Amino acid sequence: MEEIVDQLRTQLTNPQRTSRYTQAIQNTSQPIYNWLVAPFESQLKANGINTLVFVLDGALQTVPMGVLWDGNHYMIEKYAIALNREPQLLAPVPLSQQPLQTLAFGLSQVRSDFAPHQSFSPLTNVEIELSQIPSDVKLLNQAFTSQALQTQINARPFSIVHFATHGQFSSNPNETFILAWDKRIKVNELSHYLKSREESLPDPIELLVLSACQTANGDTRATLGLAGIAVRAGARSTIATLWEVNDKSTTDFIRLLYQQLTNSTEPMSKAEAIQRVQKVFLNNANYQHPYYWAPFVLIGNWLSLFPG
Numbered sequence: 001m002e003e004i005v006d007q008l009r010t011q012l013t014n015p016q017r018t019s020r021y022t023q024a025i026q027n028t029s030q031p032i033y034n035w036l037v038a039p040f041e042s043q044l045k046a047n048g049i050n051t052l053v054f055v056l057d058g059a060l061q062t063v064p065m066g067v068l069w070d071g072n073h074y075m076i077e078k079y080a081i082a083l084n085r086e087p088q089l090l091a092p093v094p095l096s097q098q099p100l101q102t103l104a105f106g107l108s109q110v111r112s113d114f115a116p117h118q119s120f121s122p123l124t125n126v127e128i129e130l131s132q133i134p135s136d137v138k139l140l141n142q143a144f145t146s147q148a149l150q151t152q153i154n155a156r157p158f159s160i161v162h163f164a165t166h167g168q169f170s171s172n173p174n175e176t177f178i179l180a181w182d183k184r185i186k187v188n189e190l191s192h193y194l195k196s197r198e199e200s201l202p203d204p205i206e207l208l209v210l211s212a213c214q215t216a217n218g219d220t221r222a223t224l225g226l227a228g229i230a231v232r233a234g235a236r237s238t239i240a241t242l243w244e245v246n247d248k249s250t251t252d253f254i255r256l257l258y259q260q261l262t263n264s265t266e267p268m269s270k271a272e273a274i275q276r277v278q279k280v281f282l283n284n285a286n287y288q289h290p291y292y293w294a295p296f297v298l299i300g301n302w303l304s305l306f307p308g
Helices: 002-012 019-036 038-046 058-062 126-131 146-153 187-197 225-232 247-263 270-282
Strands: 051-054 080-083 102-106 137-140 160-169 177-179 184-186 207-215 237-241 296-300 304-306
Touching: 002 019, 002 058, 019 038, 080 270, 102 126, 102 146, 126 137, 126 160, 126 247, 137 146, 146 187, 160 247, 184 187, 187 225, 207 225, 207 247, 225 237, 237 270, 247 270, 270 296
Parallel strands: 051 080, 080 296, 102 137, 102 160, 160 207, 207 237
Antiparallel strands: 160 177, 177 184, 237 296
């Protein structure tokens, strides 16, 4: 199983994204579907199930469940999908009817005079990404410092906190971080910032979005690293990526995601919002390869929070 999962991961991130490589992904992911989901398919249909929540371990954490192929369709075409750190049911907590308040941070430039930044390339579409987010406060490049993060996150009861920057998830806390203008903000420090807001602001962060981050290569327990710790630190759920994604496609994905979250005319869960965007990508000739739509995963509370 681990050999097949590793092969699938390699195929998903392969720079060759022709139809032949897409077929290879489908062929590789179908046995995993047959192991994990096919035995229960009739029960899922009989009970009208439309969302699946996975609690994964080991190599399975390195690949998105939505890309599993049943012979005719990817699983994301049939189910909204979420990940959870432990097998527990969560009570739905509807948001108030007040408009969502969003705090957004972005890093499009990389400081050349600061050693930890030198291995990161510029994210040229971050400014466009932030411009398309309905955000109350946006801090870009030099304004995005660790001190600014600490100050702003405690200033107002933001429902969504969005990071468009480099970052890495790892099972090693010292290698799990997001990149700010002045330094790498390691996961323990980020957790401290998130927890500190609970003292002054009773409403939790509903959604933490980590755009342009990636999992550490070869670390099969990395996926839930930064995202999972953020959830434990008080964010109800996190959207993150399983590999370093294309800058342009990420901008388009995030734009469509916020349109779903803020403009829907019907109640929708966060898992369903991601599913809808992924299905839009599947129908776009430029983005239908799983490399573009599959890495986005939701971790934590997946239930209906957006009233429409």
